[in-house]
Amino acid sequence: MDARLTRIAAGLAAVLVAGLIAAGCGGSDDSSSSSADSAQQSVDSAVASCKDSAQSVGGQTGSALESACEEVGKAFSQDLNNAGDDVDQAITEAVASCNKAVDSLPEGDAQATLSSLCDAINSAGDGS
Numbered sequence: 001m002d003a004r005l006t007r008i009a010a011g012l013a014a015v016l017v018a019g020l021i022a023a024g025c026g027g028s029d030d031s032s033s034s035s036a037d038s039a040q041q042s043v044d045s046a047v048a049s050c051k052d053s054a055q056s057v058g059g060q061t062g063s064a065l066e067s068a069c070e071e072v073g074k075a076f077s078q079d080l081n082n083a084g085d086d087v088d089q090a091i092t093e094a095v096a097s098c099n100k101a102v103d104s105l106p107e108g109d110a111q112a113t114l115s116s117l118c119d120a121i122n123s124a125g126d127g128s
Contacts, residue, residue: 035087036080039124046120047073053113065110072098072117091125 050069054062076094083090098118105111 036083039087039091040077040080042124043073043076043121046117046124049120050113050117053109053116057109057113061110065113068101068114069117072101072114072121076121088125091121095122 047069050072051066054066054069056062057065072094079090079094080087095118098114098121102111102115102118105114
């Protein structure tokens with residue numbers, strides 16, 4: 001079971017990173033800076049909540065989930081830095097990748113927690 005959770009975490013991280021990197025392209029300009037900053041703040045808060053929830057889950061599942069939360073946050077930050085004025089597209093791609101990662105988890109607390117992070121990423125685009 002421990003090896004399975006490790007494979008899930010590794011696969012989840014790979015899917016998220018690949019999707020978020022693919023979404024990020026272009027430079028940056030001042031008009032997108034504000035929306036990117038706002039999105040980043042929202043996602044940072046959601047990642048912190050995700051990690052707190054992962055600690056509550058505990059055990060190997062909690063550790064794998066916490067790693068996934070961190071990877072989503074790191075990949076999202078990198079994606080937003082590369083998004084330029086296409087922040088909404090970057091968010092759309094990030095949500096799709098995050099949802100794929102959720103689908104790869106067993107049903108239960110871990111899946112629900114990561115799904116909440118995906119929802120927060122999606123909501124980060126609402127203010128732009």
